[in-house]
Amino acid sequence: MKYIFISMFLNSFRILACFIFFAFSSQLSAEWQTEDEAIMGTTIRVEIWHADADVRQKGIDKVLAEMDRVNRLMSPYIEQSQLSKINKYAHEGPIEVDQDLFELIEKSIEFSQLTNGAFDITYASVGHLYNYRKEIKPTEEEVAAAKLLIDYKNLVLDKHQLSISYLKHGVKIDLGGIAKGFAVDQSIQHLRNLGIKHALVSAGGDTRLLGDRRGRAWLVGIRDPANTEEVIVMLPLQDEALSTSGDYERFFIEDGEKYHHIIHPTTGNSASEVRSASILASDSTTTDALSTSIFVMGPDKGLALLNILEGVEGVIVDKQGKLYYSQGLEKEQKKSQNSSNSNSSVK
């Protein structure tokens, strides 16, 4: 893996409305096809290279259909979704669900165990009391009562029946911290099955790259959370997943306090140590769950976890704007600094 670190001089680049900026992604040849669509409350982007236009179109259709399927299965905003059904009835007894949903809940619990509870889909027991668009938040008393329900151990999974039940009334789950990554992984698998070898799929802050851009790496930038029109790090990537969680995505400010969509499971309030966490790994389910987790954990605990995980790297920007790199990225950064120093001394 090789990364380019460009800090200041990219300031003049303008970035459009997503977490990640696809530098130079306007494609050069007619064999590339690009599609943007609004699904799952976010922008879905698909870029595909294939010599056959029919295959490209099939790929785009498959990805959009998959995003739509996952949304209909897992959205808490769709009353008929299986996730809504669990939230409504699982305290009364086991609710059977599709295998995909069951396995994603299982995986979410694994991330809860890995992150010591920083990632916890039962955050929604408090989370559902917020409406960021309408600037609605729960009272302190409501948070204090509902946060007692946040605990993934309140979920009972039956592997044979593929069913979920809740130990307590009032527990709610939400897969907003992992489902988009899952949908991106599913999409990449569909594209592979069609024989496609070069593609980009992104859903809001979650991006996965299949292969390269035909001989060149994809250049992906991470936004500056203090000024989301600017880029702080550029990474040339291939066959890799990148997710960013930022406090600038869904929020409102009241009495000088920022209320955003990533909730600290122990306080029931928005996590406040970090402004953005970006994670690199081989699949988007992992990067999505970990970007949310590391955001909650903060720089110290977050870096400690990143540094013991094989094949996972990350960049964290804390509240003061300080940048932290995981060990693997820091090494690359030093290397690229050294090579640019030696280049300039030759000149």
Ligand code: ADP
């Ligand atoms: P997005 O790309 O939607 O901004 P993120 O990956 O940054 O998503 O995760 C934020 C989402 O994760 C929230 O909108 C919410 O649905 C969910 N979430 C918030 N806090 C937690 C938490 N502590 N554990 C698991 N999921 C969370």
Ligand code: MG
């Ligand atoms: Mg996430």
